[in-house]
Amino acid sequence: MIxxxxxxxxxxxxQVLDSFIKVSEDYYGNPSSLxxxxxxxxxxxxxxxxxxxxxxxxxxxxxxxxxGGTESNNLAIxxxxxxxxxxxxxxxxxxxxxxxxxxxxxxxxxxxxxVTYVKPDSNGFVSAESIQQELRDETILVxxxxxxxxxxxxxxxxxxxxxxxxxxxxxxxxxxxxxxxKVPLNLYNSGVxxxxxxxxxxxxxxxxxxxxxxxxxxxxxxxxxxxxEWKQRSGTENVAGMVAMAKALRMTIELRExxxxxxxxxxxxxxxxxxxxKEITIHTPGENCAPxxxxxxxxxxxxxxxxxxxxxxxIYVSTTSACSSKKKAASKTLLEMGVPAAQAxxxxxxxxxxxxxxxxxxxxxxxxxxTVKHLSEVIKK
Numbered sequence: 400m401i402x403x404x405x406x407x408x409x410x411x412x413x414q415v416l417d418s419f420i421k422v423s424e425d426y427y428g429n430p431s432s433l434x435x436x437x438x439x440x441x442x443x444x445x446x447x448x449x450x451x452x453x454x455x456x457x458x459x460x461x462x463x464x465x466x467g468g469t470e471s472n473n474l475a476i477x478x479x480x481x482x483x484x485x486x487x488x489x490x491x492x493x494x495x496x497x498x499x500x501x502x503x504x505x506x507x508x509x510x511x512x513x514v515t516y517v518k519p520d521s522n523g524f525v526s527a528e529s530i531q532q533e534l535r536d537e538t539i540l541v542x543x544x545x546x547x548x549x550x551x552x553x554x555x556x557x558x559x560x561x562x563x564x565x566x567x568x569x570x571x572x573x574x575x576x577x578x579x580x581k582v583p584l585n586l587y588n589s590g591v592x593x594x595x596x597x598x599x600x601x602x603x604x605x606x607x608x609x610x611x612x613x614x615x616x617x618x619x620x621x622x623x624x625x626x627x628e629w630k631q632r633s634g635t636e637n638v639a640g641m642v643a644m645a646k647a648l649r650m651t652i653e654l655r656e657x658x659x660x661x662x663x664x665x666x667x668x669x670x671x672x673x674x675x676x677k678e679i680t681i682h683t684p685g686e687n688c689a690p691x692x693x694x695x696x697x698x699x700x701x702x703x704x705x706x707x708x709x710x711x712x713x714i715y716v717s718t719t720s721a722c723s724s725k726k727k728a729a730s731k732t733l734l735e736m737g738v739p740a741a742q743a744x745x746x747x748x749x750x751x752x753x754x755x756x757x758x759x760x761x762x763x764x765x766x767x768x769x770t771v772k773h774l775s776e777v778i779k780k
Contacts (some may be wrong), residue, residue, distance in 0.1 A: 401714045406548055406577060406692055406750035409602045412650055415643045419604060422639035425667055429699055430636055431625065434749040440638045447638075454648050455594075456584055457611055460743045463628050464641050468576045468597030469499040470545045470621075474610055474632065475572045475593040476503045478618030479540045486568050487537025493525045493554075495732040496544055497574055504542075521686040523552035523736050532563045538569045545578035549719055549732040549748060550683045551692030560590025569615060576600050582652035582689050592616050595649075598640070603647035607640040645755035651753070657771070660751035663690050665751055665760040672764025678771050680742060682733060691751040694733075696742040700774050705747060708774060712766045717748050 402410070422443060428436030430444050445459075452459040465471045480490065494502055494516040504514045515533045519525045530541060541563060544552050556573055561735050570592040578584055580601045586594055592618065598607030612618065612631070620631050627636055673679055673695060682694040686696045697705055700704035702718040709716060738746075749763070 401663065401755075403749045403751065403755065403759075403761055403763060404715050404717045405752040405755075406600070406748065407717050408423050408599045408605065411599075411604055411643070411750055412602045412647060415603055415647045418646050419639045419643040422642050423745055426638065427726065430638055432496070442745075443642055444636055444638050445496065447641040450645040451596075451609055451648060453763070454645075454652055455586060455611060458614060461611055461614055462612045463631050464604050464636060465608040465610055465632060466637075467599070468497070468595050471576060471595035471608050471610040472497070472499040472572075473503050473619065474621050475595060475612075476500065476540065476542055476620060477507065477632040478571050478631075479572070479593070479616075480507050481619035482617050483539045483568075483570075484512075487535070489535050489537045489538045490514045490540045490542065491530060491533045491538055491544040491569075493517045493519065493523075493544070494735045495519050495547060496542065497522060497548055497576070500542055500544070500574055515726050518735055519552070521731065521737050522687070523550045523682075524687065525554055527555050527562050528560035530559050534562070534566050534569065536568070538566060540570050540572060542572040542574070544576075545584055546582055546689045546692070547732065548577045548719065549692075549730060549746075550694040550736070551577075551689040551772050552684060553578070553687050553689060556584060557589040563590055575611075577689065577692070579707040580648065580655060581691055586611055586613075598647060600646035601651040603644040604640050607637060607644040609644070630705055661756065662751055662753055664757045666690055667712065668757050668760040669689060669693055669749060669764050672761065673767060676768050679773060680745065682736070682738060682742075692731070693749045695747055695749075696733075696738070696745045697747065697771055698745070699778060700743070700745055700771070702745050702747055704774065705745075705770060708770045709766060712770070714763050714766050717750075718746060719748065 426439050426443055448462050449459050452462045488526035488546040506592040508514050517525055517529050545556055546553055563569050572593040573591050574592040574691055578598045592613045594611040599605040678698045682697045729740050730746045733743035733746055
């Protein structure tokens with residue numbers, strides 16, 4: 400099997416699974432309990448928080464554990480909007496954000512907030528200047544994805560952060576889900592106030608995530624209850640999941656040092672091989688893009704047909720974002736980039752991890768060429 404859908408989810412490391420089982424079996428206490436077993440669980444939770452903070456180079460008190468990227472994005476966006484609505488009710492984001500950001504914005508619009516959606520250029524890039532042009536005195540939040548989950552374009556977060564230094568009323572939220580462990584981002588130097596992480600994107604477990612909240616930033620909680628997680632996220636903490644996530648993040652960042660060149664080599668072979676297929680148009684830019692994502696369209700073919708045909712060769716890719724892939728709609732990101740609807744409807748995303756090899760890439764590129772040729776011949780008949 401060759402698994403090339405790592406932006407949708409990753410296979411948990413064995414050591415991560417072992418950690419989860421160990422904690423679940425031996426340290427199953429509620430971290431809010433006063434007795435010894437609860438204290439053991441609380442200590443493990445704080446160790447996990449400390450490890451995540453060190454890896455992100457931020458303070459331990461700035462890491463809040465959540466159930467994943469969707470919750471973190473919603474808490475950041477709605478939490479800022481509700482806590483600071485007296486400052487203003489204008490938000491700036493882009494038109495190519497993940498559904499958990501976009502739909503949160505739509506919900507806020509229904510509550511009387513005004514949202515400006517900045518369009519990208521043809522490479523999926525949103526400039527700091529285009530963000531700056533939309534800022535107002537009543538702007539309270541700017542939310543921009545670090546690495547686009549569909550085409551892999553890297554957004555200029557540090558430049559956007561510099562722009563916002565002149566707008567102290569506005570907070571900067573970054574969806575860091577696709578970038579973490581692959582494309583470094585110093586949160587302090589970039590002026591980021593909130594950053595979203597999702598454990599299952601870096602070989603942790605589904606249902607685990609975190610939100611970086613810069614010291615001094617106030618949010619209105621989404622959940623009411625026992626005031627866990629600095630009174631920002633009520634609910635008994637998933638201790639085993641967070642211990643496992645911290646380990647997964649550490650292992651992934653360490654692997655970046657060892658395996659980044661291998662990933663780049665694999666992506667290079669994939670891109671070179673696919674670019675020779677005349678029916679294919681590549682949408683991921685050649686520069687300013689993450690090393691693990693490649694998006695392309697296949698002229699005259701349905702994306703889901705191609706995905707299933709490749710699956711028969713035991714090779715796994717995806718169409719759009721995993722959250723939207725079953726809707727069978729054209730990629731919103733590609734449409735916003737100016738890609739014709741017919742191409743956007745046939746888009747395929749390949750996404751790598753550090754275990755993918757150049758040999759796998761060569762096999763996959765050959766299989767893609769064979770599959771395109773076979774399906775094209777079938778259609779002509």
